[in-house]
Amino acid sequence: xxxxxxxxxxxxxxxxxxxxxxxxxxxxxxxxxxxxxxxxxxxxxxxxxxxxxxxxxxxxxxxxxxxxxxxxxxxxxxxxxxxxxxxxxxxxxxxxxxxxxxxxxxxxxxxxxxxxxxxxxxxxxxxxxxxxxxxxxxxxxxxxxxxxxxxxxxxxxxxxxxxxxxxxxxxxxxxxxxxxxxxxxxxxxxxxxxxxxxxxxxxxxxxxxxxxxxxxxxxxxxxxxxxxxxxxxxxxxxxxxxxxxxxxxxxxxxxxxxxxxxxxxxxxxxxxxxxxxxxxxxxxxxxxxxxxxxxxxxxxxxxxxxxxxxxxxxxxxxxxxxxxxxxxxxxxxxxxxxxxxxxxxxxxxxxxxxxxxxxxxxxxxxxxxxxxxxxxxxxxxxxxxxxxxxxxxxxxxxxxxxxxxxxxxxxxxxxxxxxxxxxxxxxxxxxxxxxxxxxxxxxxxxxxxxxxxxxxxxxxxxxxxxxxxxxxxxxxxxxxxxxxxxxxxxxxxxxxxxxxxxxxxxxxxxxxxxxxxxxxxxxxxxxxxxxxxxxxxxxxxxxxxxxxxxxxxxxxxxxxxxxxxxxxxxxxxxxxxxxxxxxxxxxxxxxxxxxxxxxxxxxxxxxxxxxxxxxxxxxxxxxxxxxxxxxxxx
Amino acid sequence: xxxxxxxxxxxxxxxxxxxxxxxxxxxxxxxxxxxxxxxxxxxxxxxxxxxxxxxxxxxxxxxxxxxxxxxxxxxxxxxxxxxxxxxxxxxxxxxxxxxxxx
Numbered sequence: 001x002x003x004x005x006x007x008x009x010x011x012x013x014x015x016x017x018x019x020x021x022x023x024x025x026x027x028x029x030x031x032x033x034x035x036x037x038x039x040x041x042x043x044x045x046x047x048x049x050x051x052x053x054x055x056x057x058x059x060x061x062x063x064x065x066x067x068x069x070x071x072x073x074x075x076x077x078x079x080x081x082x083x084x085x086x087x088x089x090x091x092x093x094x095x096x097x098x099x100x101x102x103x104x105x106x107x108x109x110x111x112x113x114x115x116x117x118x119x120x121x122x123x124x125x126x127x128x129x130x131x132x133x134x135x136x137x138x139x140x141x142x143x144x145x146x147x148x149x150x151x152x153x154x155x156x157x158x159x160x161x162x163x164x165x166x167x168x169x170x171x172x173x174x175x176x177x178x179x180x181x182x183x184x185x186x187x188x189x190x191x192x193x194x195x196x197x198x199x200x201x202x203x204x205x206x207x208x209x210x211x212x213x214x215x216x217x218x219x220x221x222x223x224x225x226x227x228x229x230x231x232x233x234x235x236x237x238x239x240x241x242x243x244x245x246x247x248x249x250x251x252x253x254x255x256x257x258x259x260x261x262x263x264x265x266x267x268x269x270x271x272x273x274x275x276x277x278x279x280x281x282x283x284x285x286x287x288x289x290x291x292x293x294x295x296x297x298x299x300x301x302x303x304x305x306x307x308x309x310x311x312x313x314x315x316x317x318x319x320x321x322x323x324x325x326x327x328x329x330x331x332x333x334x335x336x337x338x339x340x341x342x343x344x345x346x347x348x349x350x351x352x353x354x355x356x357x358x359x360x361x362x363x364x365x366x367x368x369x370x371x372x373x374x375x376x377x378x379x380x381x382x383x384x385x386x387x388x389x390x391x392x393x394x395x396x397x398x399x400x401x402x403x404x405x406x407x408x409x410x411x412x413x414x415x416x417x418x419x420x421x422x423x424x425x426x427x428x429x430x431x432x433x434x435x436x437x438x439x440x441x442x443x444x445x446x447x448x449x450x451x452x453x454x455x456x457x458x459x460x461x462x463x464x465x466x467x468x469x470x471x472x473x474x475x476x477x478x479x480x481x482x483x484x485x486x487x488x489x490x491x492x493x494x495x496x497x498x499x500x501x502x503x504x505x506x507x508x509x510x511x512x513x514x515x516x517x518x519x520x521x522x523x524x525x526x527x528x529x530x531x532x533x534x535x536x537x538x539x540x541x542x543x544x545x546x547x548x549x550x551x552x553x554x555x556x557x558x559x560x561x562x563x564x565x566x567x568x569x570x571x572x573x574x575x576x577x578x579x580x581x582x583x584x585x586x587x588x589x590x591x592x593x594x595x596x597x598x599x600x601x602x603x604x605x606x607x608x609x610x611x612x613x614x615x616x617x618x619x620x621x622x623x624x625x626x627x628x629x630x631x632x633x634x
Numbered sequence: 635x636x637x638x639x640x641x642x643x644x645x646x647x648x649x650x651x652x653x654x655x656x657x658x659x660x661x662x663x664x665x666x667x668x669x670x671x672x673x674x675x676x677x678x679x680x681x682x683x684x685x686x687x688x689x690x691x692x693x694x695x696x697x698x699x700x701x702x703x704x705x706x707x708x709x710x711x712x713x714x715x716x717x718x719x720x721x722x723x724x725x726x727x728x729x730x731x732x733x734x735x736x
Contacts, residue, residue, distance in 0.1 A: 607735030609728050610667075613658050 001052035002063045004045055005082050008092060009131035011042040012099075016124035023117030032107035035120030039103050039127050043096035050089045054490065061085055061493040062201070064137055078198055083137040086493040090335055091134035091267060094342045098259045099127045105350050105461035106251040108454075109357065113249075119159060123255070126152035130260050134267060138198040139188050142268070146184070146232070149261045150177055156256060157248040169247035176241040180231015184268075187224025194221070204274035211278050222279035225272055226286060229265030233319045236293045240559050242316055246308040250353025253308060258315050258349050259342035266322040266338055270331050270495060277329070277496075284414050287327020291422035294320030296557055298429035302436070303553045306363045307352045310437050313556070314389060315345055317426060321405050324423055328415035330408035331495040332488040337405055339487075340388065340397035340472050347385035347465035354378045354458060355441060359448045365437065370446030377459050379442050381466035386438045388469040390431040390523055393516040394481070397473030402427060403515040404476060410511055420511075424518050431522020432529075439530040480512050643684025650677035664719060664726050668712045675705045 015038030023031055053063065066081035084092075103123060110119050129148025136142035158170030192198055194217050195206045211218040229235070234242035245257050256262070269276060269286065276283045294317040301313035318341050325334035356363060358375060372379045388398035406427070410420040454462070476487040488497065529537050540546040552558060604615075650673055657670025679701045686694020716726065723730055 605735055607732030609731075610659055610662070617655055617659070 001048050002056070002058065002084065003065070005049055005063070005065050005084055005135070006067060008042050008045050008049065008096070009082075009128050009135060011038045011045070012124045012128035012131065014038060016121055016128060019117055019121045019124060023121055026117065028111065028116055031117045031120055035117075035124055036100065036103045036107050038124060039096065040100045042127070042131070043100045046092045046096040049084065050093050053084055053086075053089050057493070066137075070140070076192070078138050078140045080141055081137040082135040083201075084135065086491050087267075087270060087335065087495060088134050090339060090491065092131060094339055095127065095130050095134060095260050098342050098346050099123075099130075099255060101461040101464050102251050102255045102259070102346060102350065103127075104457050105254075105353075106249075108457035109251060109353060110249065115159070119156075119249070122152050122155045122159075123252075126156070126256060126261070130264075133264055136200075138200060139191065139203070140198050142200075142271075143184065143188060146228075146264065146268075147181065149256070149264065150174065150181065150232070153177075153245070153256050153261055156252040157245050159248050159252065163247075166247040169244040173241040173245045176238050177231045180228045180238055180265075183224045183226075183231070184228025187221055187228065190217075190221055190224060200271060203272070207275055207278060213278055214280060215278070218275060218278035219282055222272075222275050222282035223285075225268060225275065226282060226289075229268045229323075230289065231265070232268075233262050233265030233323070234316050235265070235289050235319060235323055236296065237559070239293060239297065239316050240556065240563060243304075243309050243312040243556060246306070246312050250308070250349055250356060253311070254346040254349030254353070257312065258345040262315060262319060263322065263338050263342070266319065266326065266334055269323075269326045270335055273326075273331055273495060276326070280414065283327055283329070285327070287324050287409075287414060287419055290320045290323025290325070290327055291419050291426075292320075293317065294324065294426040295422055295429070298426050298433060300553050300556050301433040302429065303550050305365050305554075307355065307365055307368070307437060307441060308349070308363060310365070310433060311345070311348055311352060314348075314430065314433065315341075317430065318345065318389070321402065321423065321426065324409055324419060325405040328409050328412045328419065329496075330405060330412060332491040332497070333401070333404040333408050335491060335495070336476055336487050337401040339475075340401040340469065343465055343472055344385040344388035344396075344398055344469035347381060347462065347469055348389060350458070350462055350465065351378050351382035351385060354454050354462070355382075357452050358450045358454075360451050362448055365440040367447050368441040369444040370442070371450070372442040374446065374450040375453065377462060378454060381462040382442070383438060384466040385469050386434045388473075390434040391427055391515070391519045392431075392523065393520065395470060397469050397471065399515075399519070400473035400477055402519075403478060403512065406515050407478070407508075407511055410507075424514060427515065427518050428522040428525075431519040432526045435523045435526035436530050439526060443531060478512060480509065638684075638687075640684055640688040643687070644681060647677045647681040647684065650674075650680065662727050662729055664716055664728050667728065668709070668716070671708070671712075672705060675701060675708070 015034050018034055019026075019031060023034075026034075062083055062085040064081055064083045066079050068080055070078045070080050103120070106119065106123070110116055113119065126149055129145045129152060131145075133142055133145030133149060136145060154170050154174040157173050158167050160166050188198065191203055195203055195210065197203060197206065207218065207221075231238045242257060242262065246253055248257070276286065297313045297317035297320060301310050301317065304310045304313060318337070322334040322337050322341075325331075325337060354375065355368065355371060355378065358371070358378075359368065362368065384396075388396040390396075391399040391402040393399050402423075406420055406423045409415040409423050410417065474484065477484040541550045555561065654670045654672075654674030654677060657673065658667050661667050661670060679698045682694040682697040682701070684694070686692065686697075719728075719731055720726060
């Protein structure tokens with residue numbers, strides 16, 4: 001069964017090709033069955049392959065399938081080959097299953113849009129590229145997938161291309177992630193020059209052998225890889241593109257900007273974890289970036305009024321948790337949070353999509369309310385996702401993954417109370433902003449009439465995701481509840497295990513209880529602020545300090561205006577200064593001169609045959625005279 | 635044949651050639667241009683004959699036969715062109731047929 005691995009990315013690519021060439025002429029049903037079906041087959045195959053891998057466990061815990069050699073240039077011959085280890089099994093399962101249900105949802109949700117087949121074309125290309133990214137055997141193929149998903153992200157953010165604002169958002173996302181991509185490309189070249197290979201497995205073994213811990217080469221390589229990860233995963237300081245990326249359709253936000261693509265950075269760091277352990281400074285930086293980003297983003301999520309922007313900031317903050325986990329060496333905790341986050345955040349975005357469509361494209365939480373009665377299925381599933389995001393204890397998946405991260409942030413070597421406290425503060429804010437959104441949208445009085453109710457495909461997807469975001473946490477539970485560690489045992493085949501907090505039992509219980517209680521406090525605060533004391537948040541926002549703080553947080557800590565002043569404006573004014581393109585004047589001048597010369601020469605072409613005869617005669621005389629004259633010379 | 639030195643033959647040939655060339659340049663009537671071309675061709679032929687006589691070689695006369703053949707072909711093509719020129723422009727003036735100017 002493992003030999004069918006190549007089919008997993010190929011099926012979505014095939015769907016992409018068929019739809020790209022014939023999609024516009026096919027009826028909607030056919031487009032949907034090709035688009036959803038190819039990814040569904042791929043998901044079924046991923047399940048079979050994953051089960052086969054888990055049962056058979058191939059030699060070296062990795063199965064590599066070479067497809068062909070990409071190119072051979074001067075001894076450098078990267079091959080296109082796929083590799084399957086425990087990490088990529090988890091990745092392909094999450095990617096294909098989440099993609100399948102999101103596409104199923106889209107087949108109904110996007111039904112009335114122009115460009116129905118265009119949507120599926122790019123979505124299928126995205127799924128294929130994402131699978132290439134996570135199955136890549138060497139960094140060059142990984143980079144191919146990396147750029148592929150970036151392209152699809154750009155195309156799908158600008159899906160409604162008639163609105164210039166959407167195009168601006170797409171451009172912003174593309175350009176900001178490009179900063180990170182450039183760092184990643186430089187990192188690849190550095191690794192190739194230093195270690196003479198791009199194969200990930202080889203890189204890790206050679207780096208262990210050649211670079212001492214903390215050496216300069218390892219630090220630079222880790223920094224550049226981190227640059228790529230930060231760009232793609234929208235972490236500080238490149239986080240500004242993700243809130244604007246919400247201009248795309250909701251399924252796109254669910255798939256690309258919540259569940260899969262934005263976590264590619266987490267995958268990259270986990271995949272190249274050997275380099276990060278060789279560069280402890282950079283690894284600490286990863287943890288710090290994660291901690292600062294998760295606090296900053298959850299604070300910004302508190303004040304957003306656009307339901308999708310709340311979720312976007314929350315995505316940034318949850319990926320911050322994953323970075324925190326990576327930074328403290330809790331590799332499998334990061335991937336576990338990736339798994340649960342993919343389910344509950346996809347669910348929340350899909351639910352938000354239903355709400356937005358139900359209220360005639362209304363994004364503003366101010367004008368929502370009372371949807372609990374109008375959209376009961378959406379409400380209950382959204383509540384399940386929100387509970388998981390807020391990490392409500394015991395029954396939700398988010399609780400177990402977040403508890404694992406907090407536990408290891410305390411216990412492992414680069415971690416400590418400070419990082420743990422940041423994570424815990426983030427957990428409080430998460431509970432607060434998540435349930436603020438739930439209470440504003442689904443409770444209270446109805447403010448806008450509901451015009452569209454979800455159909456079967458949407459309901460099925462929502463319910464499936466709701467189940468996943470409740471039960472997927474039981475794969476890994478703390479010892480205090482039940483000693484289940486299926487997930488980390490499985491991942492230990494390809495990622496080293498982190499040391500859990502192994503202090504006295506009292507510490508362990510304190511950590512567990514705090515992770516249990518703090519999110520509940522957050523939810524209680526949301527209840528008090530947004531259901532009990534209805535006017536209180538508005539009153540706070542009216543005070544001068546409150547208003548300034550509100551504006552500051554709403555604008556995402558002013559990063560956009562900072563980058564505008566630092567980079568965009570100088571660049572635009574330089575471009576304006578050079579509007580006539582000084583360098584081009586030289587080439588333009590050359591062209592003008594030859595045009596003038598040609599104009600002169602054209603005059604000789606008079607059409608008078610006798611003048612030509614004169615020319616021939618004179619030419620002959622001159623040539624003859626010249627020959628004779630030259631013969632006379634000594 | 636021996637009485638005529640090479641120089642005199644070449645001088646006559648040069649004069650004939652210059653006359654023909656002047657005719658080509660000066661005349662506007664295409665028939666006269668063709669006539670002048672014939673004179674130029676025959677000038678070249680005369681030069682060959684003179685040279686052949688000087689060195690007692692048959693090559694000069696062989697060349698003249700070739701030249702006659704070329705001249706006959708040229709006349710055939712030239713006259714066909716003359717007919718078409720007259721057909722299109724109703725004139726034999728080559729300066730009027732100057733539509734291929736740049």
